[in-house]
Each structure stands twice: as structure tokens, then as C-alpha cells.
Amino acid sequence: MDEQQKKELETFVDKVMGETSLESPSPDFTEKLMAKIEAQSQQEVFVAQPLLPRKLLMFLFLGFVAGFIYLLMTYGLDPNQGWFKNIEWNLDFSNTWRWMEGYTASKVTLYAVLLFGVLFFVQIPWLKRYLDQHGTLS
Structure with a gap:
């Protein structure tokens, strides 16, 4: 860009800038803005509520514990008594890791x-x- 084009561009920019007026905010702009900020800061924060109330959760937990204690007292832990006699207690874990025998x-x-x-x-x-x-x- 040579000097002549720079001067033309500068005069054009000066002309455009001279024709536009400066926009200024209204006199009470600051008060309105601060009022909006204060209104937003005074709003309540959303507090997450659990799906089930605490009393219901405690009731369910205590019911589960009571049922578990009832089953233990009724049937005990003897493997030959109650419905425990139908469960086969095979604690042999040798088949679980057999696939690792040949791995190096x-x-x-x-x-x-x-x-x-x-x-x-x-x-x-x-x-x-x-x-x-x-x-x-x-």
C-alpha cells in the first residue's frame, strides 16, 4: 500500500468516525445494573433433595437388618439346616485360575x-x- 492509498484510507476513516455519534449509557445505568445484580444474588440457591426421605431410608434399612437377623435366628448358620442344606458349598478355586497355568x-x-x-x-x-x-x- 503506497502513501496515497494510506492517506485516502485515513481521510475516509476520519470522515466515518466524525459522522458517528458516541453512544453513552443512560444516567441511571449503574443503579439499574446494580439492582439486577443484587436481585440475582438474593435468589435462593437450588438445594438438591434426595429422592427418598431420610425417615423412609432409615425404615427400609432397619427392616432389612431386622429381616436378616430373623433369618439368622430362625435358620442359623448350620449348613445342614433349613434352606442352607440345598446349597452346595464348593470352595475349590482351582478351576478359576486354570487358564493362567501356561502363561508366562x-x-x-x-x-x-x-x-x-x-x-x-x-x-x-x-x-x-x-x-x-x-x-x-x-
Whole structure:
């Protein structure tokens, strides 16, 4: 852009700016704005309510505990009594881990898993300290 175009552009901008009037807010703008802010700050904050009232939850919990105690007192924990006699108590977990019998991991895999495990448990206190220092946790 040469000097002549710059001068023309500057005169055009000056002409446009001269024709426009400055807009100013109404004299009571500040009072109206502050009244709106105060009205918003005085509104009640929404407080979350539980779906079930506390009394009903306590009643259900106590009913569950009473029913459990009744079952224990009526049938006991003897495996040969009541409906416990129909349950087969097989505590053999050998079939659960049978798929792992032929699995072997390399030392690199073992070290990687250990390193990531340690780093995972190190980052929790580090992040807690960082967030405490920067005031994001209250």
C-alpha cells in the first residue's frame, strides 16, 4: 500500500468516525445494573433433595437388618439346616485360575507393570498436594 492509498484510507476513516455519534449509557445505568445484580444474588440457591426421605431410608434399612437377623435366628448358620442344606458349598478355586497355568510374562512386562503401579500410587498424593497449594480443593 503506497502513501496515497494510506492517506485516502485515513481521510475516509476520519470522515466515518466524525459522522458517528458516541453512544453513552443512560444516567441511571449503574443503579439499574446494580439492582439486577443484587436481585440475582438474593435468589435462593437450588438445594438438591434426595429422592427418598431420610425417615423412609432409615425404615427400609432397619427392616432389612431386622429381616436378616430373623433369618439368622430362625435358620442359623448350620449348613445342614433349613434352606442352607440345598446349597452346595464348593470352595475349590482351582478351576478359576486354570487358564493362567501356561502363561508366562517377560521381565520387561513385569517391570513395566510394577513401574506403572508405583507411579499410579505416587501421583495421588502429588496431585492432592498440588491442588491444595493452588486452592482448587476446599
